[in-house]
Amino acid sequence: MGLADIIIKFILVVIIFAISLLIALYSTYAERKVAAFFQDRIGPNRAGPFGILQPFADGAKMFLKEEIIPTNANAFLFIAGPSLSILTACIGSAVIPWGQTLTIGTHVIDLQVTDINVGVLYILGVVSLGVYGVMIGGWASNNKYSLLGAIRAASQNISYELSMGLSIIALLMVTGTLSLRQIAEQQHGFWANGYFTWNFFKQPLGFLLFIVCAFAETNRTPFDLPECETELVGGYHTEYSSMKLGFYLFSEYINMFISSAVMATLYFGGYNFPFMDLIGPGNLVVILGIVALFAKIFFFIFFFMWVRWTIPRFRYDQLMDLGWKGLIPLAIANIIITGVVITFLN
Amino acid sequence: MEPLSNKRKVLEHKPLNFWERLYLPAIAQGLSITMKHFFRKPVTISYPEQRREYSENFRGMHSLKRDEEGRERCTACGLCALSCPAEAITMIAAERQKGEENLYREEKYAAVYEINMLRCIFCGLCEEACPKEAIYLDGDHVPADYLRKDFIYGKDKLVEAPLNQ
Numbered sequence: 001m002g003l004a005d006i007i008i009k010f011i012l013v014v015i016i017f018a019i020s021l022l023i024a025l026y027s028t029y030a031e032r033k034v035a036a037f038f039q040d041r042i043g044p045n046r047a048g049p050f051g052i053l054q055p056f057a058d059g060a061k062m063f064l065k066e067e068i069i070p071t072n073a074n075a076f077l078f079i080a081g082p083s084l085s086i087l088t089a090c091i092g093s094a095v096i097p098w099g100q101t102l103t104i105g106t107h108v109i110d111l112q113v114t115d116i117n118v119g120v121l122y123i124l125g126v127v128s129l130g131v132y133g134v135m136i137g138g139w140a141s142n143n144k145y146s147l148l149g150a151i152r153a154a155s156q157n158i159s160y161e162l163s164m165g166l167s168i169i170a171l172l173m174v175t176g177t178l179s180l181r182q183i184a185e186q187q188h189g190f191w192a193n194g195y196f197t198w199n200f201f202k203q204p205l206g207f208l209l210f211i212v213c214a215f216a217e218t219n220r221t222p223f224d225l226p227e228c229e230t231e232l233v234g235g236y237h238t239e240y241s242s243m244k245l246g247f248y249l250f251s252e253y254i255n256m257f258i259s260s261a262v263m264a265t266l267y268f269g270g271y272n273f274p275f276m277d278l279i280g281p282g283n284l285v286v287i288l289g290i291v292a293l294f295a296k297i298f299f300f301i302f303f304f305m306w307v308r309w310t311i312p313r314f315r316y317d318q319l320m321d322l323g324w325k326g327l328i329p330l331a332i333a334n335i336i337i338t339g340v341v342i343t344f345l346n
Numbered sequence: 347m348e349p350l351s352n353k354r355k356v357l358e359h360k361p362l363n364f365w366e367r368l369y370l371p372a373i374a375q376g377l378s379i380t381m382k383h384f385f386r387k388p389v390t391i392s393y394p395e396q397r398r399e400y401s402e403n404f405r406g407m408h409s410l411k412r413d414e415e416g417r418e419r420c421t422a423c424g425l426c427a428l429s430c431p432a433e434a435i436t437m438i439a440a441e442r443q444k445g446e447e448n449l450y451r452e453e454k455y456a457a458v459y460e461i462n463m464l465r466c467i468f469c470g471l472c473e474e475a476c477p478k479e480a481i482y483l484d485g486d487h488v489p490a491d492y493l494r495k496d497f498i499y500g501k502d503k504l505v506e507a508p509l510n511q
Contacts, residue, residue: 034384036388037383037384037388038380038383038384039383040383040386040387040388040389040390041388041389041390042388042390042392045392306377306380306381307373307377309380310373310376310377310379310380311373311376322369
C-alpha cells in the first residue's frame with residue numbers, strides 16, 4: 001500500500017464522516033418537515049429559503065446553551081456517555097460499500113473504507129456497542145428517570161439484537177459470505193438466471209424481521225421507549241443539556257442513516273440498480289450506483305420518519321412480548337425454512 | 347338501562363385475532379392514511395404574510411377619532427372610563443384655551459388619555475358609552491412588547507393621525 005493509497009483512504013474516511021454528519025444534520029430538518037407534511041402543516045420555513053438553514057441554527061443553539069453537569073452525577077461517565085454514543089454511531093459506516101471501484105488515471109479507488117471478511121459481524125458488534133453510550137449516560141446522570149430509560153434501552157436492545165442476529169443468519173445462509181462487499185456484488189443488476197438478484201426477494205421475511213429490529217435498535221417509534229417523553233421526561237438524556245444532548249440526538253440520526261445503509265446493502269442490492277449492465281463498465285455506472293444507493297438510503301430514512309408519525313408507541317410489555325414471543329420464533333422458523341429450501345434447490 | 351339517545355355504542359372486547367395480533371395490516375392501513383395527508387394541501391396560514399379574514403365587527407386596538415375638520419372629538423366626559431368593566435381607561439381633563447379651537451372640538455378635552463392594554467378585555471362598552479363617537483375599537487391587534495409599562499397606551503398611540511398630513 002503506497003502513500004497515495006493511504007491518502008486516498010484518508011480522504012474517503014473524511015468524506016464519509018462528513019456525509020454521515022451532513023445527512024444526520026439534515027435528517028433533523030427532514031424529520032420536522034416530514035412531520036409537518038404528515039400533519040397538514042408547513043414546517044420550519046423561516047431560516048433561509050424553505051428553512052434549509054434551520055439545522056445550522058439548531059446546531060448553533062445547541063453549542064451556545066449552558067452546559068450543566070449535575071452535582072451528584074459522575075462527571076467522567078457523564079461526559080463519556082454521549083461521546084461513546086456518537087463514536088459508535090460513526091464507526092459503523094467503515095464497512096459499508098458505497099460503490100464499485102472508481103478509476104481515476106492509474107488509481108483504482110475502492111469506495112469502501114475497509115472490506116473486512118466479517119463485515120456483518122462488525123456491524124452487529126458496533127450496533128450492540130451503541131447501547132453502552134445510552135446505558136453509561138443514563139446511569140451517570142444519577143436520576144431515576146435517566147436510569148429507567150437506560151435500563152429500558154439496554155433490555156430492549158438486547159432483546160431485539162437476538163432476532164436481528166437470527167434474521168441475518170438466514171441471510172448469510174443464502175449469501176454464504178460475511179463480507180458486505182461480496183454480498184453487494186452478489187446482488188449485481190436486478191434480474192439474473194430467471195430470478196431477482198436482490199436479497200429482499202430471497203429473504204422477504206428476514207427483511208421484515210430486520211427492519212423491525214432496526215427500528216428497535218435505533219430507538220425509533222414505535223420502539224422509542226428509552227426516551228418516551230410522557231413517562232420518563234426525557235429518558236436517558238433527561239439530565240443532559242447543550243451539545244452533549246445534541247450528541248445523543250445526533251447519534252440517533254446517524255444510527256438511522258447507517259442502519260438504512262445496511263438495509264439497502266444487505267437486502268436491496270446496495271449500489272446495484274436495474275439495467276446497470278446496459279451502461280457498461282466505467283466511472284459513470286459507478287457514480288450512478290452511488291446515487292442509487294443513496295436513493296435507497298433516503299427512502300429508508302423517509303420510511304423511518306413515515307412510521308414515526310403514523311404508529312403510536314408500544315407499551316413496554318407489548319415490546320417484550322413482540323420481541324421474545326413474536327420475532328425470535330419467526331426468525332428461527334425463517335432459518336429452518338431457508339435451510340430446507342436451500343437443501344432442496346441444491 | 348334504557349339508552350337516552352341512539353348514539354350509544356356497545357364496545358366489544360374480543361381478544362385480537364391472528365391478523366390483528368400481527369399488527370402489520372393495521373400498520374399498512376395507518377401508513378396509507380398518513381401518506382394521503384402527506385400530499386394534502388397544508389392548512390397553515392403564514393401569519394404575518396397572509397391573514398385570515400376577520401369578522402366585520404372584530405374589535406381590535408382603540409383609536410380616538412377626529413371630526414371632519416381634524417379636531418379631537420373626545421371631551422373627557424369619563425363615560426368610557428365609567429363603563430369600562432376592566433377599569434382600563436384613565437384620563438385627565440383640561441379646558442380648551444383660546445386659539446386651540448382647531449385642535450379640540452369641545453370646550454373640554456382630554457389632556458391625558460391612557461388605556462392599559464393588559465387590562466382591556468376588548469368588550470367594546472367604551473365605544474357604546476361614548477356620546478361623542480370619539481372612541482372606536484377598529485384597529486389591529488395590540489402588538490407584543492417586553493415591559494408592562496409599555497402596554498399603557500397614551501394619546502400618542504391612540505389618537506388618529508391628523509388630517510391633511
